[in-house]
Amino acid sequence: MKLAVRDGIIKVNSARVTGWQILSEQAEDELADPRAPALPDWETLLALADAPVAASHDQYRGWGDVVVFAACTAARIGEVSGCRVGDIDTGQWIWTVRRQTTPAPGGLIDKGTKGERALKGPIVEEIRPSSPSASCPPAPIPAPARSPARAADASPPPSCATPHTGTTWSPSSATSTFAATTSGTPG
Template sequence: MITAGIADRAVGAWIADGAGRSTIKNTLAALGPLLDQAVQDEIIDRNRGEVSGWQSRLAKYEDELDDPRALALPDRATLQSFSEALVTASADNYRGWGDVVILAACTATRIGEVSGCLVSDIDTDSWLWTLRRQTTPGPGGLKDKGTKGKRARRVPVIEEIRPLVLRRIDAAGARVASRMKDAAEEDRAQAVLNERLFVGPRGGRIATGVLRRATNWDEVVAQLGYEHLRRHDLRHTGLTWFADSGVPLHRLQVIAGHTDPRITQKYLHPDIDGIRADGDKLSRHLRGEGGPRLAPAFDGQRNANGRFLVRVQMGSKITRLGTVNVPDLVLYLRCDQEYAKTSGANCSALQPFRLANRLITSGSTIERRWFLLSAGHTEDGNAGGMGIRSGQLVVEADFALG
């Protein structure tokens, strides 16, 4: 008996398998009238197949899929052994199940798109697959419709899987020959072009649920340690491999059929070392003579006496003393409460302080030291410019000249 819980769990499984909105909607649309008729025939007391809220669950799942790379198989050897394990676990050891898995992963396509592929869709001269349709569940059973993006796209058929494709084309020719023994050669040739590249062991269409049940998918992935792996993760595997091979983002988007490049970008490898290197390049540019100057960076903290200490760190070294030309700066700070009590300053507003810079020589080292002066005050401090202070604010700000 179909209960509300069974229906709800079934929809959850479809979402986890990567089924799209239209697939779920069409499947529920076919189930509803069937259960309504069962109510009228007094077979069941009410229709418990109505599932509410599945659209929001689907949207949440799609939003949470932020790291599709984590779902990919690690390498081709793992894919090969996985496909062989599925064939072994199937009731009839049908080799076609393994071929479907390999083709889906190596072309980054969906199981429904593999099922919808006709022999004529694959150009064996250029080895491009023009992907035009997919097989999805709907009212009355499985049917073909346009791709998820509503547009045809071309996908490369890599050299490693071309023998597999040729083997499936030969199998399609054998099926046509057995059905059309008395037909003209021209008619048989045309029929081969319109034949599906992949079918089940009894000639039926393939869908993700069919593949799951026929190969005992759940048991196989658990035994191999890939409990997370769903049929749709074969597509994640292919897109991850394409991205890691160096395919640029705009072409990866075409292969994937994505309309939003932000989705495609999730498959790019997070090149941390490269990002750091890019930051180093920017630093070298900013510090070079021809690049823009870095503004001083200010880091506020308190000294041992509780006074507000401002350290000014310059982002570059000045290598030629004769070309130094740094204007005085004005820094706006909000003073601390202790300073407000002793000076009567208004600490609710930002107060201006002038940053003056002076050259200081100590032995063979030449330094440019910045002094923080409150507005209207003059410099005062000890000889050599060490520990220049103004009121209760003390500044230590210097950088070495090359």
């Protein structure tokens, strides 16, 4: 690229890296003091979490809870988005990260974690009241329907999570699934 600039083929070397000295110096400073990029205290985190709440419609507190949950678990945003009520063991307060939710053509999709394996992480005491498991009890597992008529009348299990795009439930899908499992033929 330097030769192309010299020969007048291009005007600017787009591959030239600038500003690396400042980034290198910043990285060295962080090695000397690993807490340098961290928030100074709990009150600062709460003030940071209050910003999306104040900017949201009707000051929805859930946005602040997401910020605090993400900061206190050091999780990626996709992992926080993929958190479900059943992923948190409230007996030991351990979060098993099983999925990440990411944007895709047509809506949101769930996929495996970055390392493609489940990870376990503690939920610190300060955020337990606002964790997904504390704010919503796990949905009861419905008993299997005994007839297609009962399956059609069954209602979907309650959920505190926002349904993902493309995830639907209907009595007709329950009936066809039930019919396939009882008759041995695909529904």
